[in-house]
Amino acid sequence: MANNLDTSSVTFVACQECDLLHRHATLPPKGVARCVRCGAFLYRQAPSDSNERALALALTACILFVIANIYPIFGLEVQGTHTSTTLFGAVESLWDDNSRAVATLVFFTTIFVPAAELIGLTWVLVVLRSGSQGWGAVPILHFIERVKPWGMVEVFLLGVLVSLVKLAHIAIIEPGMALFTFGALMVFIAASAASFDADAAWVQLEAVN
Amino acid sequence: MNPAPITARIGLLACEVCRLVSRAPSTGDVAHCPRCGAALHTRKPASLVRTWAFLIAAMILYVPANVLPIMDTSSLFGTQNDTILSGIAFLWTSGSYVLAMVVFFASVLVPLLKMIALAILAGSVQMGSVRYRRTRTRLYRLIEFAGRWSMLDIYVVTILVALVQVSTLASIHAGPGAAAFGAVVVLTMFSATSFDPRLIWDTQEEAS
Numbered sequence A: 001m002a003n004n005l006d007t008s009s010v011t012f013v014a015c016q017e018c019d020l021l022h023r024h025a026t027l028p029p030k031g032v033a034r035c036v037r038c039g040a041f042l043y044r045q046a047p048s049d050s051n052e053r054a055l056a057l058a059l060t061a062c063i064l065f066v067i068a069n070i071y072p073i074f075g076l077e078v079q080g081t082h083t084s085t086t087l088f089g090a091v092e093s094l095w096d097d098n099s100r101a102v103a104t105l106v107f108f109t110t111i112f113v114p115a116a117e118l119i120g121l122t123w124v125l126v127v128l129r130s131g132s133q134g135w136g137a138v139p140i141l142h143f144i145e146r147v148k149p150w151g152m153v154e155v156f157l158l159g160v161l162v163s164l165v166k167l168a169h170i171a172i173i174e175p176g177m178a179l180f181t182f183g184a185l186m187v188f189i190a191a192s193a194a195s196f197d198a199d200a201a202w203v204q205l206e207a208v209n
Numbered sequence B: 001m002n003p004a005p006i007t008a009r010i011g012l013l014a015c016e017v018c019r020l021v022s023r024a025p026s027t028g029d030v031a032h033c034p035r036c037g038a039a040l041h042t043r044k045p046a047s048l049v050r051t052w053a054f055l056i057a058a059m060i061l062y063v064p065a066n067v068l069p070i071m072d073t074s075s076l077f078g079t080q081n082d083t084i085l086s087g088i089a090f091l092w093t094s095g096s097y098v099l100a101m102v103v104f105f106a107s108v109l110v111p112l113l114k115m116i117a118l119a120i121l122a123g124s125v126q127m128g129s130v131r132y133r134r135t136r137t138r139l140y141r142l143i144e145f146a147g148r149w150s151m152l153d154i155y156v157v158t159i160l161v162a163l164v165q166v167s168t169l170a171s172i173h174a175g176p177g178a179a180a181f182g183a184v185v186v187l188t189m190f191s192a193t194s195f196d197p198r199l200i201w202d203t204q205e206e207a208s
């Protein structure tokens, strides 16, 4: 505890991009503090119910994630032959096609990371809501922070659209359930991440432990 | 104007995960964040060396990524090897101008500009440049955000392989260019996360 800065009187915020030290000031509702030197985001005044909202959005995204992965993305009809694929099915074909490195990369960025991020965030938000000891919340937040840049659902969705156009020349396309679900999933993942008030979460976790 | 306070100068360390600012330990031990337990560093360890290493590897692989076929198509009409550029040309000639531009931006321009930008950032820090610091910080923010869009063509190949492989008309396989391309995206992302933007501003204090 001797290493702890006296946070009761003055709280400091260091800019993550230029290291300039700022005093933490109270902001108006929905206010955002930016670094005076480099303009980087410092902190914001999130609405008090933002983590409640983040939980609702994350739970919805979890359901959408399951649907998006169960149903085919789209189907294809070429001269009477019908084929369709799910995301995982596509990863499997790549793997069987001996493109294992690429298959792993696709699995990691479109299935594993989004799933881990969603489940992890949901769990942390449930823990925070219950106000309990917070089992696993700290390592999970570390993990989310680290893998976040690797979740690429929105890039994947654009990739699906490009493939649709490429295939439209040679086959009849039937959009699948998962195509629309992926669109919604992208929106809900972004919205829950944007609502999540990490600063409030850390303060609460520190108080509990 | 007073020189801006730098956390390290006044014995403070900022946590990169939970952002708590705490006092650095006086002993030589590795410091850990009192709130979340993450290891604390004044600056990202070996930032420039790691940035350069990942960047150079990415630059080398950028050549096979663009030269080798990303996709092999075999049909009744013969075999066709598509590189990233020929895929863009196909989209363009078939009238999908918008998508051709999107793929060109995501697959060719973004990785290229990202590598150039990282080289500028790492190089200017190494030379102790004090110019355009705010612009360089903004550039760093931009490349962190934009790099992921280069994965686009990998996803296109994935879907085409899965859907067309089983059809009777043609079969599509991922080419060696796909692995090289994926590696370029991964390596540039590692390079960007290794770079510590705070190094851009450290030069100011030395100059004043």
Ligand SMILES: [Zn+2]
Pocket: A015, A016, A017, A018, A019, A020, A035, A036, A037, A038, A039, A040
């Ligand atoms: Zn700053």
Ligand SMILES: [Zn+2]
Pocket: B015, B016, B017, B018, B019, B020, B033, B034, B035, B036, B037, B038
């Ligand atoms: Zn911390």
